Amino acid sequence: MADVAETRKFIEIEVLRYRPEQDSEPFLQIFEVPFTDDMSVLQGLQYIKDYLDGSLSFRWSCRMAICGSCGMMIDGKPRLSCKTFLRDFHPGRVRVEALAHFPIERDLVIVMDDFIDKLESIKPYIIAKEPRTLEQGEYLQTPAERDVYEQFSSCINCLLCYAACPQYGLNPEFVGPGIMALLHRYNVDSRDGGAAQRMDVVNAEEGVFNCTAVGYCSEVCPKHVDPANAVNQNKTLSAKDYFLRFVTPKGGAR
Amino acid sequence: MNTPNPRRPYVRPMAGWWRRNPFFVEYMVHEGTALFVAAYAIVLLVGLLRLAQGEAAWNGWLDALKSPLSVAFHLILLAAIAYHCWTWFRIMPKTMPPIVVRGKRLPPGAITGCGLAVAAVASLVLLGLVWGMTR
Amino acid sequence: MKPAGKRSNAPIFWSLFGAGGMLAALIGPMLVFITGIAVPLGLVLPADAMSYPRMLAFAQHWIGKGFLFAVVALFLWHAGHRIYHSLHDIGIHAGMGARLACYGLAMLGTVLAAWWLLAIGF
Incomplete structure (x- = not known):
């Protein structure tokens, strides 16, 4: 031996x-x-x-x-x-x-202060659409409703997607991939009614349109969250609201 | 007692970032296809001017297109814009809302495949129309 | 916690970029093949496929006019937006200068295309 x-x-x-x-x-x-x-x-x-x-x-x-x-x-x-x-x-x-x-x-x-600040700014918690009392019981959700946000809820805030995002490196004001994944996770949750408040972050000059769809964020994500998808779905939502806010009754995001 | 703040965060430069990773090199290449799309738009724009200027001008433009240099240039345009097509549909699964078919999410490969198939059909329809109109 | 900033006007340019990119992806390669390779070399299509009377008639018809305008304008807006971001990517943050160069030229091309298409008549 x-x-x-x-x-x-x-x-x-x-x-x-x-x-x-x-x-x-x-x-x-x-x-x-x-x-x-x-x-x-x-x-x-x-x-x-x-x-x-x-x-x-x-x-x-x-x-x-x-x-x-x-x-x-x-x-x-x-x-x-x-x-x-x-x-x-x-x-x-x-x-x-x-x-x-x-x-x-x-x-x-x-130094991750910037990420923490941004995390707070998107209200990363469920803002109940229709608040229920304890007596009324829990907020129910179907498996299909859960499936819409589940992948985005897997984010562990590890920041790999930020290290993969050249747009964040070039302009740290950009909200970035991970925060957008978390924002989207709450916005598309059937129990949540806070989307309008969070869309201000999406629509801002620091928002989703800084993304140039490099896509590397989703490649490096250890939890298969696909943050690029969250960012880009919100480009479409933001653009829709940008053009339709004057014709839709409630002005979309606000 | 006041002690000086020992924190002195170091910010690394971004210069040359796109050379650091093959993924970024490929990104810069597919972003670069925009130069060729612009070049082709300018070729067509000149064509519109020549068409508006009359028959002699238009025929001059057509002759210019027949030069070997122009044909070689268009072969490069063809390669670049075809690469744009491939990369455009390759990123599409990351940019679209999920598509659920019979309770299951369409996999990324299927979305890219559909996009490329639609592009192929659109291109053949275009060729067929031109062929039908000019025969 | 910082409040959300000013609303971005990027949707205008992003939408044009997306429309042009989609059009270029769908028919760009075939258009290049037809106008730059097939017709000049007399391959697949007849050599007189783009003769003056034929192209004039095409450009005078509203469908042909609309198609030519859409292709030229949207390709330019697609390219302008992408190049604008690429300048930022390689460290040229010229702000208004880069914006003018990219979107300004796309706008100029759009106006010229419209002008010349109108000059061709109906």
Whole structure:
């Protein structure tokens, strides 16, 4: 039987570092990390933090692709580091950077204040169409009604779609793919009556028309939400309202 | 005590972003088909002017279209606009509301396929009409 | 939480872009083939398919006029809108300048097409 130490595999992880108190700009640092075939990129980073450089900063929580914390650029593509495996890059080197299009707070940690602000602005909760009392019971919905929004409700706010969206990178004012998916999720929910309020965000200069249908957001989404579809369906809705608001009795969105 | 804010978020430049990912390179190429659509519209616009100017002018335009350079140029236009057609319908599943047929969502491939089929039929109808009118 | 900004006028340009893009996708390649390859080379269609009397009659008929106007104008608006966004994509955020260049030229082409189609008569 071969010696365990001899069969141990190593991979080079190249990490984009940025320590605001001492670096004027980010730089790449290479770590050599022992790994096994079942190790994720996140576990590789945890190895670095535990054994090689305790100052490395990154966000993570669940390790199972549901918390949405560990999104990073891995080999230039936005991915969840817990769902990406080191073995797929071996024997090459794997480069890990903070999510594109966001300011870097420190190392692999990005500033996500903009996303949180936008999330609040779309009222991401059901605004009951016909409020019911407890005595009246629950809000019922058919499977078909549920099917309309279900895919969009799978969003875990991981921001990979923002890192995939060049239009957001070019103009951070743009509401962006993930927020539009969440907005759409509530607007098309049969129990919700808040669409008119949310359409102001859709119709605004910062709204859906900044999208040029690159479509990469939907490619990188780890939850198959298809945010590009939410954005583009709302272009049609917004344009319809733009032209018909003067002829429809209630002025559409308002 | 006042301590200076240690936060100094670093914003990375966007210059050359479209070279970073093959997906973006392809996006720029299919956006670039617009230049060829514009070029063809200008060719037709000149044709309208020549038609309005009378028979001699129109025949001059027709002769210009017969030059090898023009034919080569139109072959490039054909390739670019055909690529526009393919990419236009390829993105369509992402831009349309879901279509439910017998309780099931139409898959993306079916939507793209339908679009391309409609384009093929429209093109053949156009060719047939021109053929019928000029025979 | 920030309030939603001013309403965008993009639907006008986006609709023209979409209409032109759809028209170009449906019949663009065949149009190029007919006018730029088949007729000049005498392939498939007769070599005199675009003779002066025939094209004049076509452009004088309201259907022909409408078709020619739609093709030229919508192709230009489609291209203008896409190029406007591409300029932004490659880092040319000229604002009003880019807008004028792209949409202004599409508008100019539209007006010229209408003018010359009217000059052709009915």
